[in-house]
Amino acid sequence: MSATSSATSKAVDSPSSSSSPASTYLVLGKYEVVVGMEVHAQLLTRSKMFCRCSADYQGAPPNSHTCPVCLGMPGALPVANRAAVEATIKTGLALNCRIAETAVFARKNYHYPDLPKGYQISQYELPLCLDGWVAIDLPDGGSKRIRIRRAHLEEDTGKTTHVDGYSLVDLNRAGVPLMEIVTEADIASPDEAYAFLTKLRTLLRYLGVNSGDMEKGAMRCEPNISVRTPEMRERGEYGVKVEVKNLNSFRSVRNAIAYEAQRQAQILEQGGQVEQVNMGWDEQNQRTVLQRTKESAEDYRYFPEPDIPPLRVEEPWIQAIRATLPELPDAKRARYQEEWGLRRAEAEILTSEKRVADFFEAAVAAYGTAKGKPQRLANWITGELFRLLYAEGQGQDLRQIAGIPMKPEQLAQLLRLVDERVINPNTAKKVLERMVRTGENPQAIVEAEGLAMVSDTAQIDAAIDQVLAAHPEELARYRAGETKLLGFFMGQVMRALKGKADPGLARQRLQEKLQSEASSG
């Protein structure tokens, strides 16, 4: 499916709420970028799309997840996987799509060794989901709707590997349910593409229908990119589009769009014409390279799949699926801000992954929703806890939060220890580190390590006297008016008390002592 319309088709008004010239992304000062996105997402079903083979093939020996159906054996027949249909409908609902009353599978005919039947079962004229949208946030604080043209269900192909002049075919992936989501050509910059993909991945993960792992090929993005002058836009015209494949990360998508737009704009600038071709992304050299020209474009001869009766989707079924939809990130973020008074920045980060939001909400439930409390938790999670996750985990996958030994309730306990002045915030950071590693209760760590805050004035005064006695030179300079040395003394006092001193109390006693010394001196 193609996302951007051909050069002759008319533009449709974009429902963008922010199309002020100031925010328009322009190449060479005058070319607008027009991008439509095709996203393929493997569905997290137990079995394949049309047979009972396990769809969980990652790491399995080649061709071990196969049967007569997904091998395309003579006489074998496909039977549609109901769970995959439901996952697609669920996604359609989350993408604000209309769910078709009747959806029809179709055969897409072409020959390739990783396509065992010689046709791919897909959907063509009658897809499951139509006419939806996804809202993305713009840097200027506004938001924009990227319209979804369609979302349909098909089967993945196998994998071909070329080794020493041979081609090896592994059909473990063949027949894995694949959802194709196609946007309208509403994306107007590399950053918008990035924002759209991030948002889409967040949604798919919330729904539990796709892992969002681009590097494993579970999610694949193919932007259709064209450029045009503002005059062309006024005439409702589009430039010639180029499809870019082989993109392995959202960052690559962003870079590829920027590169490709630049390339096309330069061609036009030099009086040339952009050719309708497929390009591949060369990650190493950060550029697009020609894959094949569309002159030899294949005629896929789509026709309705006679082996699978048309899918009737009745309203009660849709309602039952709708009832399984989780609270989606936008709604969650609004709730965090409105009900719990969170700042937008933290609300956004916390809702970017469902597992993070789940962790946060469990912690809030344990800690309480009194004014300021959810924000304080949010600060700890997005600050200290994320820092620890990044340091200890692989990459920056925040979903790891669900796998750490520390439970959300324990984080709430930790904050309560700070609130109750049992430990000071700095100690709490140390305790947190051990909690994340071991899952011990904060109270137990505080006791084991003797980290309880020192609030005994006699003990604090003794430490102060000791510090002042040990630093006569600094004391003299302080008395001479170098009051910024207060910080130095404070640090020394905290150190003397192994960081456990009640910082407020220590500071107060120190100031008093210095003042009395000054007046007495």
Place this chain on the structure above:
Amino acid sequence: MTESQTHTPLPDLTIHQALAGLERGDLTAVELTQAVLARIQAVEDQIQAYLRVTAEQALAQAEEADRRRQQGERAPLLGIPLAIKDVLVTEGVETTCGSKILQGFIPPYTATAVARLEEAGAILLGKTNTDEFAMGSSTENSAYQTTRNPWDLERVPGGSSGGSAAAVAAGEALGALGTDTGGSVRQPAALCGVVGLKPSYGRVSRYGLVAYGSSLDQIGPITQDVRDAALLLNVIAGHDPLDGTSLPEPVPDYTAALTGEVKGLRIGLPEEYFVAGIQPEVEAAVRAAVAHLESLGAEVLPISLPNTDKALPVYYLIAPAEASANLARYDGIRFGYSAGAENLFDNYRLTRGQGFGPEVKRRIMLGTYALSAGYYDAYYLKAQQVRTLIREDFQRAFQQVDVIAAPTSPTTAFRIGEKIDDPLAMILTDIFTTSANLAGICAISVPCGFDSQGLPIGLQLLGPALGEEAILRVAHAYEQSTDWHKRRAQLPTSAS
């Protein structure tokens, strides 16, 4: 042996006669199977109904059947030797579909219909000849051999299930499975003087039937008489979770429909099926059969199926279109014949160029064309629209009548080679049969006489979707009050 069967050689028994004999202990499955294998031995050189005979396996199954019966087990077809058209996959037994491209293909699984026969105790004798991928009406399109009509060895047995029909007619099997995409069970049954039933679309699972025209293909029994057809249908019909197009409706006992009673049944006679070009003796025999049914108490009504003349062109767009995709998997990579060329494209080109015969290539090209950009609307889509009209013709007709009577084939068996170089003439032999496939309804062919050369003529009875009981009942009543079905072909060699 009971008196009535005393003079019937074992291979010529009907299935129900054999079952009765096995039940009484008059014969064993091993004796029966040995007798049929001996018949095959005796006549197969001349008939060439089988692509391969699995004698050893059949005898082992026969011994097993006898053992089970001795232990008191009863299964609907326990000990009955049957033949299977070679477009149905059989685990461990080479399945070629009459094509060079599947030479050496040993399927890793068994078709549902065949598995059900085996579960019911049937013995599998082997795989019967067929036009390549069931594309043809004479078996002359088989890449391996042309089957001869037991009634006249110079003539074709019909097709594409010609091997199965000839085997049953020659006593080389007590019954057989064929497949019917545009008449491929009914037409050879008519030409070989046996009974052939095409069930309603979805009544029998297609899982393991190597697809030709997926929206048209159905598996059906070919037997000596109507009761046998009902017995086989009882076993193979029913929902299969492996076929999304198989129907969930429960399967009745089809033999219960064989009451012999047709009083008050309304039989429609479509004017469009008695057209110029039909062999006069065929028309006369069919009209006489209808008159006979009327004499038995049925009511005969003239009806109209106005879109009948469009069935052939519609069929020859839809079936090849589906076939063009269905046959794409024969690419020389995973199974069957491979040209072993140096690069991928050459291997596709040479494997398919050498592996497929001319009729298959013709239909792949026809179907590819009909689906191509710029032609789809005019051909494939238009054909689907007309298909709906044909279906509606039958829906209207079945509001007036219970069954429709017509000839099965416009002619009796033609000579080998007579039409093979004239694809259009060959296609016209399907003129009365393709409509039932397009409409998804059921139909049966039952012997109704012989022409002046002693060649069998078939009466076709068509019923609505899932109306198998009605057509079986009428066919049975007709058969039991006539004796066409009792005549056997004079076999080339003295039979056992």
